[in-house]
Amino acid sequence: MREDELHELAAGYALGTLEGEDLARFEARLRGGDAAARHALRQFEETLARLAAEAAEPPPPAVKVALMGRIAAGSPARQGDGARVVPLAARPRRSVWTTVLAGAMAAGIAAIAVGMAVSSRYERRLEVLGQEAATLKAELERQSAVLAILRDPATQIVALNGLEPSPTARARMLWHEKAGGLLVAAGLPPAPAGKAYQLWAIAGKHAPVPAGVFKVDQHGTGSLRVTPLAGVSRVDVFAVTLEPEAGVPAPTGPMYLAGKSA
Amino acid sequence: MREPQTASVAADLIAAIARGDRAAFERFYDAYSPLAFGLIRRILRDPEAAKEVLQEVFWQVWQEAAAYDPSRGSGEAWLVMRARTRAIDKLRSIRRREQTFVAPADGRVAAAPETRRDDPALAAEDRGLAESALGQLPGPQRQAIELAFLEGLTQTEIAARLGEPLGTVKTRIRLGLERLRAAFKVDNP
Numbered sequence: 001m002r003e004d005e006l007h008e009l010a011a012g013y014a015l016g017t018l019e020g021e022d023l024a025r026f027e028a029r030l031r032g033g034d035a036a037a038r039h040a041l042r043q044f045e046e047t048l049a050r051l052a053a054e055a056a057e058p059p060p061p062a063v064k065v066a067l068m069g070r071i072a073a074g075s076p077a078r079q080g081d082g083a084r085v086v087p088l089a090a091r092p093r094r095s096v097w098t099t100v101l102a103g104a105m106a107a108g109i110a111a112i113a114v115g116m117a118v119s120s121r122y123e124r125r126l127e128v129l130g131q132e133a134a135t136l137k138a139e140l141e142r143q144s145a146v147l148a149i150l151r152d153p154a155t156q157i158v159a160l161n162g163l164e165p166s167p168t169a170r171a172r173m174l175w176h177e178k179a180g181g182l183l184v185a186a187g188l189p190p191a192p193a194g195k196a197y198q199l200w201a202i203a204g205k206h207a208p209v210p211a212g213v214f215k216v217d218q219h220g221t222g223s224l225r226v227t228p229l230a231g232v233s234r235v236d237v238f239a240v241t242l243e244p245e246a247g248v249p250a251p252t253g254p255m256y257l258a259g260k261s262a
Numbered sequence: 263m264r265e266p267q268t269a270s271v272a273a274d275l276i277a278a279i280a281r282g283d284r285a286a287f288e289r290f291y292d293a294y295s296p297l298a299f300g301l302i303r304r305i306l307r308d309p310e311a312a313k314e315v316l317q318e319v320f321w322q323v324w325q326e327a328a329a330y331d332p333s334r335g336s337g338e339a340w341l342v343m344r345a346r347t348r349a350i351d352k353l354r355s356i357r358r359r360e361q362t363f364v365a366p367a368d369g370r371v372a373a374a375p376e377t378r379r380d381d382p383a384l385a386a387e388d389r390g391l392a393e394s395a396l397g398q399l400p401g402p403q404r405q406a407i408e409l410a411f412l413e414g415l416t417q418t419e420i421a422a423r424l425g426e427p428l429g430t431v432k433t434r435i436r437l438g439l440e441r442l443r444a445a446f447k448v449d450n451p
Contacts, residue, residue, distance in 0.1 A: 008432045011439040015410040017417040042335045043448050044439050048411065049339040050446040054394040057300035063317050064291055071284060071324055227308050230360050
């Protein structure tokens with residue numbers, strides 16, 4: 001094999017672009033202990049690591065707190081996707097005031113957690129507090145994000161009114177094209193087992209875009225944080241339907257809430 | 263930014279992590295999480311998704327440190343490759359969801375983000391890499407590498423996207439990476 005060809009395969013392998021026969025050929029070389037192939041691959045991987053280093057960016061502290069809590073808890077390794085990630089943003093179900101207060105407490109609890117880290121005697125308590133701090137800190141971050149959305153004049157505020165199945169239900173949708181949004185709903189009947197409410201964003205004559213599923217508590221209130229929807233900017237209508245709890249790609253169930261943006 | 267630590271520091275920490283040393287894990291996280299996070303953020307624009315992927319990558323480091331073989335490459339490269347794979351997996355799952363949910367007939371809606379990314383100059387600037395070594399490459403090479411490294415496209419997909427023959431794309435990727443390798447003076451035994 002020419003050197004150019006080997007380098008082409010190694011570059012493609014490092015970047016993850018190889019497929020089919022090219023991939024099989026290069027993997028066979030690696031398995032066979034081909035020194036030239038390994039050398040070329042290693043150099044390209046180091047190159048990509050340097051490239052990544054140019055864009056280094058410190059992560060938010062909540063990730064470390066969550067990770068250290070998870071390690072301290074000694075979570076056993078599990079196979080399967082998704083299940084292993086400790087959610088950084090659990091869905092808020094409390095009133096705004098409770099959440100704000102809880103958020104304010106997060107800093108305090110985090111400080112306690114840090115203090116205890118120096119003493120291994122308190123390790124057990126640290127595990128609990130570390131996880132609690134991670135949850136609260138994540139909530140505080142989410143609250144800050146919501147406040148940022150509220151402060152931005154580009155944010156749309158849409159009132160959703162109850163429809164036939166639940167005429168007294170009400171909801172407010174805060175929507176910002178780049179930051180995403182927040183739906184707060186009240187007066188909805190609790191979803192039957194296996195079902196959940198699903199939010200839809202509709203722009204003009206386009207098909208409704210699913211924006212997430214949520215449930216309500218026994219008082220009929222619920223909320224949903226919506227991440228920015230790819231390809232969706234201005235939204236004309238927000239609607240909520242009752243769907244299977246995993247969510248569906250296009251609405252199938254009865255519509256409970258709908259509202260047009262101004 | 264500060265000078266990257268020497269490869270042996272990362273490798274030594276990973277070896278300690280493999281023995282279950284939490285303090286080593288914490289030092290490794292403190293030193294190298296910005297390396298992984300910067301890349302993940304440039305692949306995934308959603309900050310929540312980026313945080314999730316970062317946590318998952320380092321959880322894997324904690325679980326699978328024993329699989330690291332220093333003879334195959336530096337600890338940094340090992341981490342970066344894991345971060346990139348996880349982030350691209352996430353990006354692809356987000357794309358699959360978008361493709362399912364946005365009707366193909368809705369051309370304007372579906373195509374908008376891609377069109378924006380097709381301009382390599384815009385894309386590089388947008389991702390804060392315009393000033394980096396990547397920004398110094400000739401446009402077509404930079405574009406091919408970005409589509410691969412940051413968008414997770416295969417070489418066939420890149421060729422289709424750019425409307426170029428597959429051979430041309432392979433050559434551009436090779437030439438681009440070779441130039442970057444020279445620029446970074448990567449030369450290990």
